Every structure is written in structure tokens, then in C-alpha cells.
Amino acid sequence: MISIIECIGMLAGMLTTFSFLPQVIKIWHTRNVSSISLLMYSLFSFGVFLWLLYGISISSLSMIIFNGITLCLSLSILYLKIVIEAGPKAQGNS
């Protein structure tokens, strides 16, 4: 039986992973990335990539899944930040 502590950990993992989805959707719809920090998503994506390597190293399936999804979402934000600011309708500072 899964303990209450493990349930808290599972819920925490789902929340911190899927919380990036509303940010991706917001940028996708508004094409506004002016207040998004390029440095934050660069460091964060590299950090999550290392968590993914760590998860693979210790054979933790939940770490691999959660960090794999988070990395996809984080790289999507980073990609949109770079592409939108490089485009003709760039909206501000980086």
C-alpha cells in the first residue's frame, strides 16, 4: 500500500511538472515573451536534464518520467522565447 508520504510526493511531482503547461499555452496564444527570463529557462532546462541523467543512473522510473516531461515543457518555453524574439514581431527585451 502506498503511504500518505508517497502520495504527497506523487502529487508534488505532478504539480511541479505540469505547472509549466499553462506557461507554454499562454506564450503560444499571446506570442508575448517579454517578461520571460532566457537565463532562467536555460539554467532550469540544463538542471532538469541533469536530474534526468540522475534518474537514469539510479534507475528511478518516476524521476525519468517527471523530468522527461518537465524538460520537454521547459525546452518548449526556451524555444518559443528565442523564436518569438528573433521574429519580426519581437516585443521587447531579452
Next chain:
Amino acid sequence: MISIIECIGMLAGMLTTFSFLPQVIKIWHTRNVSSISLLMYSLFSFGVFLWLLYGISISSLSMIIFNGITLCLSLSILYLKIVIEAGPKAQGNS
């Protein structure tokens, strides 16, 4: 001796924790929060709070420290988002 795997985990934790600092600094300087997702930082902060509870439950000092710092930074972004958008110089949608 600390293994290379634990070094990767430590670096990953530092990167994903302190990556939020450039976002706080960017918002603080520009007062622009127009592309920051309120829903993302609400869900993320709650998720990190649960990771903190999890860390306390399993007595993991590194989880308590990293998630404590991440929670402070995430709540700072959430606070700035709400305060700046509620202020007289609000710059866009929420």
C-alpha cells in the same frame, strides 16, 4: 567519498533551484509581468510546498534546503505578478 552520480544530483538541485533568481531579478528591474503565467506559479509553488513537506517527512536535509529556497523564489515571482498587475502601471493580461 561522494560519487559522480551524487555530484550530478547536487548540481541539478542547485541549477533548478537558483534558476528562478534571474526571473525574480528581471521582473524586479523591468516591472513587466505580462507574459508570466499566474496559474503556472500558483501550481508550481503549491507543488514545491508539497516537496518541502515530503522532505520534512523523510528527514532529507537537501530536499528541505533546496525546496525551501525554490519556494521563496517562486512565491516572490507570484507576489510580484499579483502586486504589479494590481498596481497603477499594470502592463497587460494575467
